[in-house]
Amino acid sequence: MDTLNSPSKKPRNPNFSSGPCSKRPGYQLHALEIKTLGRSHRSSVGKTALGAVCDKTKQLLGLPDNYLVGVVPASDTGAFEMAMWSMLGVRGVDVFSWESFGKTWLNDIVKDLMLPNVNIYEADYGVLPDLSLTDKRNDIVFTWNGTTSGVRVPNGDWIPTDREGLTFCDATSAVFAMEMPWEKLDVTTFSWQKVLGSEGAHGMLILSPRAVERLENYTPPWPLPKIFKLVKKGKLIDGIFRGETINTPSMLCVADYLDALGWIDSIGGLTGAIRRSEENLAVIADFVSKSDWLSFLAQDQNTVSNTSVCLTLDASPDQIKKMIKLLENEGVAFDIGAYRDAPPGLRIWCGATIEKTDVKLLIDWLEWAYESVVRGGKK
Ligand SMILES: Cc1ncc(COP(=O)(O)O)c(C=O)c1O
Incomplete structure (x- = not known):
């Protein structure tokens, strides 16, 4: 059996923290x-x-x-x-x-x-x-x-x-x-x-x-x-x-x-900022809808946040920690663990300063981390 290959591309910006949140694209x-x-x-x-x-x-x-x-x-x-x-x-x-x-x-x-x-x-x-x-x-x-x-x-x-x-x-x-x-x-x-x-x-x-x-x-x-x-x-x-x-x-x-x-x-004001955030959430929502191991912590679709996106996984708290560490070590995603008092899981910031392309790439890495840590890293 082959060891699972990691995705070929990493998010350009691995900062998905829910506060302080990522600087805007192009920030200098x-x-x-x-x-x-x-x-x-x-x-x-x-x-x-x-x-x-x-x-x-x-x-x-x-x-x-x-x-x-x-x-x-x-x-x-x-x-x-x-x-x-x-x-x-x-x-x-x-x-x-x-x-x-x-x-x-x-x-x-x-x-x-x-x-x-x-x-x-x-x-x-x-x-x-x-x-x-x-x-x-x-x-x-x-x-x-x-x-x-x-x-x-x-x-x-x-x-x-x-x-x-x-x-x-x-x-x-x-x-x-x-x-x-x-x-x-x-x-x-x-x-x-x-x-x-x-x-x-x-x-x-x-x-x-x-x-x-x-x-x-x-x-x-x-x-x-x-x-x-x-x-x-x-x-x-x-x-x-x-x-x-x-x-x-x-x-x-x-x-x-x-x-x-x-x-x-410059991105179209409030409407542009809201759109970027909603598009980021849509990338995650699409993956969640197809996934058999990832769900929103929010039970009601109408209440799912488009900024601090909290996710639960079909995995033990220890496995979740390992996934987070693995992604951090790969330089792919920083600070994506659930808040310390919340149920174990992931929290991915999707506000306007995050690029949709980076969320898409992160999803590939989440799948890879889950396969590696939870499903055993073999295919
Ligand atoms: C909903 C909410 N309220 C209050 C705070 C505290 O904010 P600050 O650290 O800016 O005082 C935070 C920070 O994450 C928050 O998300």
């Missing part, structure tokens, strides 16, 4: 516009760059005119926690959680903020909780795309248009990859290192007019640290939403983010 560090480096972020060049971050994000995402976009500290976590700490507590809260990040927000609400009136809707990895249970009088806290289970909400139809509460949406692995119904989203956060393949460190906070109203009319009973403060004397600190950041940002990260936005523009 030296091509960044770095005239802001070594300058004050409050200088006119600094402010112009930070203002452009807010304006270009708003324009590319097609946000409603009356929505605000700001840069805040500590990546998505900073943005989301700042929002929860600043605005929750005035109403009951419906928390929907179905994987690790949703669980983090749930723990914050129950164990740290210790809010009294919380409805918990939880589901295991692979499924969504029953979203229809939401109560329009309550605030809603949820994650648009569960990065660690590859399960996303299919749309925002379940969010009441006439809601009295606010929606808080952690959309870090969804923004620039999925259509978002902005009129249903009052507080949305994301970070630069996901779909855009930019850098960690700073978070984006998107607010609807109703979120601003909450901020200006509600003072939480707990103290807020300076880096969470969005309001001064009952008024929104609106400079934050023009690039006057709360504290010092990394201007190198800012330059990198602006480069990423320029690339999004």
Whole structure:
């Protein structure tokens, strides 16, 4: 019997991590516009760059005119926690959680903020909780795309248009990859290192007019640290939403983010970015439909993520680890193991910065690794 031959071609870019995610095709560090480096972020060049971050994000995402976009500290976590700490507590809260990040927000609400009136809707990895249970009088806290289970909400139809509460949406692995119904989203956060393949460190906070109203009319009973403060004397600190950041940002990260936005523009904007991601998913979906050993962790087709694609295998956890190691050693795929708290499996990032041709080549290598490790490497 012959030993199984490895595929002849490797993906050009083996970076399939779900965060930080791959840089865009053609990325070159030296091509960044770095005239802001070594300058004050409050200088006119600094402010112009930070203002452009807010304006270009708003324009590319097609946000409603009356929505605000700001840069805040500590990546998505900073943005989301700042929002929860600043605005929750005035109403009951419906928390929907179905994987690790949703669980983090749930723990914050129950164990740290210790809010009294919380409805918990939880589901295991692979499924969504029953979203229809939401109560329009309550605030809603949820994650648009569960990065660690590859399960996303299919749309925002379940969010009441006439809601009295606010929606808080952690959309870090969804923004620039999925259509978002902005009129249903009052507080949305994301970070630069996901779909855009930019850098960690700073978070984006998107607010609807109703979120601003909450901020200006509600003072939480707990103290807020300076880096969470969005309001001064009952008024929104609106400079934050023009690039006057709360504290010092990394201007190198800012330059990198602006480069990423320029690339999004060059591929046809939001529509182009979503298309690339969906085409990447389609390559995997096609293989899954024919495979007798690979399945989506997401049980419902409508909830399969097109960014963090989570897969289960007909293999033991040890065999899966061996496959991942083998692919890494071959320089074919880096960081494709399932999240540490998720069921053993693979997680393949399919956001816009990934090339479809690379996903296709990766599939050949996955088959090869499975044959080699699980089926014994003989044919
Ligand atoms: C859904 C989701 N929420 C929050 C986070 C945390 O993001 P950050 O590390 O940018 O704070 C991540 C990171 O993977 C994520 O995928």
